[in-house]
Amino acid sequence: MVSHRRPPVSGPGRGARGGAVVALSAAAASAAAALGSAPAGAEPRDTPEATRATVDALYEQAERATDQYNAATDRVHAITTRLHTAQDALARGQARVNTMRGVLSSVVGAQYRSGGIDPSLALLLTSDPDTYLERATLLDRVGDRESGALHRLEEAERGLAQRRAAAAQDLAALRAGRASVARHKQTVQARLDHARRLLAALPAAERDPYGRASRADDRFTLPTGAGGPASARAAAAVAAVRSALGRPYAWGASGPGSFDCSGLMQWAYAQAGVALPRTSQAQRYAGRRIPLSEARPGDLVAYRADASHIAMYVGHGQVVHAPYPGARVRYDPVTMLPVSSVTRV
Template sequence: MASHRRSSASGFNGGARVTLLSATVATAAAALGTAPAGADPSTGPAAIRAMVDRLYEQAEVATERYNEAAEHADELGAQLTRVRERAARGQEDVNRMRDALGSVAGAQYRSGGVDPALALLLSGDPDTYLDRAAVLDRLGDREAAVLTDLRRAQRRLGQERSEAARQLAELERTRTALARHKRTVEAKLATAERLLSSLPAAERAAYDRASRSGRAAPDLSGAAGPSSARAAAAVAAAQSAVGKPYVWGANGPNGFDCSGLTQWSYARAGVGLPRTSQAQRYAGQQVPLSQARPGDLVTYRSDASHVAMYVGNGQVVHAPYPGAAVRYDPVGMMPIASVTRP
């Protein structure tokens, strides 16, 4: 005889919570490219916290790729503008020289007729005919020089237009990559948010990534000073951003991702840094961690996908991850890849 269990009056009993946790873990595992482990409710929250950490790391990698593509798109846009301006000036030169040759044709017409060779040159591409010595022989030295200049100008114009077309195509490819990286970041963050939302309230309230617990300004008394006045200004700027939210793809002044914070801080000091943490890793002199000074950039993980600014006494300031504000943390919060002095 079948037995029947009365459902809980709450509408969300322990079995339902286990089902939700299991489904959420399975979703996260798919996002991470791994198969879900057994849905043991006793280890569910711990597994979820680990998956959230991993999703944040992956989102940070994708964010830096997005930043790199965005920086490249900006460069390409500026280059395309310059090429188009050169092409416009080239077209003006071509028009001016054709007008000059038109004046010659007009003078010939008034004196009894236009030289057929000149008429032919004015009606089409002179480059086709300038290689014919007979044509040049029938024109004066001045007209021949103008035609030679015209040929060169048209060649330059053709090259500029080809370059503009090439850069436009590359810009479109870069914009496609931007959209792809954006979708990746948003998907990772959305999955992490669903995972955190599936945790019990107490677990959610207690969640914070290990070794990233710094909140108050650290005691920097007795710490070695910055290596330069520019480094000091950058440290002051980064400290002024403490409490501002992490916003992926942002470089201030109201929100930051990790490399956006360091770029913005050094920009306030009059120093231009590349946009990504990977590029910032090489934007200066590499120094040992034991010799780190305030203002030095500390990159993390083997791929340098996170960057922070050293402020002294074993502390850094950085934009940690979504949901966390810019803050201080121990320099050893993650595996260190390098220390760079801009």
């Protein structure tokens, strides 16, 4: 029996969200703390069982960190998209301000040449942002037409300044996020490399349980009266996840050539036209929670209290999932790990 399999338990879990910089820093800190508790320096003591227990612990810690890495990467992508949108808006806003300033400058020039320019109007057209308050007090000293135009110019410039400030904050968050993701990646990779070294030190016969195509227990059948998928989209997702059998696990990957656990679920449901969130913690809330006893093909099964692993139920007490580095997408019993929740998408 492989130590990766544990008795089933059930219970709710919770996810968390936060601001861009704070959330990214918190994810990195919590991941570092979690990974720090893994027996990274441990070596096999007396038995292959002890080595496999150490490897299991390393994989579990790395899997939690991988989900946090995925969440941080998603936030970086969201910030990048928002920043690109803001930069486009800034360019359009600056062009509008430049046009307004050019029109008003032409008016000022004409008035100057005719000798009728009001000195306050020239002051109002300065590009120095520190003159905003002065402009407000001088607007009543110019004509109605120029006053309205200057009001619009001032509002446009204020809006432009606000967008610049927001873009600067997003840029700082993006830089912090990228640094966090890079540190996170190095930490996860170190744990996975150590696990691989431990496995490589085992005799071939003892490594075999980690390399088998399946650890399915054909004698186990989930007690349920419902047979088929609950919907057409669930049926399509089951077909997709089965088509991925045999493809390699790669942490942070979401197909089509390789997957981590939540990446496989996201990809499979995308083939059914359903957009799932990227992380397993978020995926557990992507539909209606149901008891394990009512699971039907296509339902998502989250494992451990923190939902750090996720799989798809495919019927007959089996799930398909991307297990861990070095393994391939495969069938396993639904009770392979402590079950946290079951979600019908």
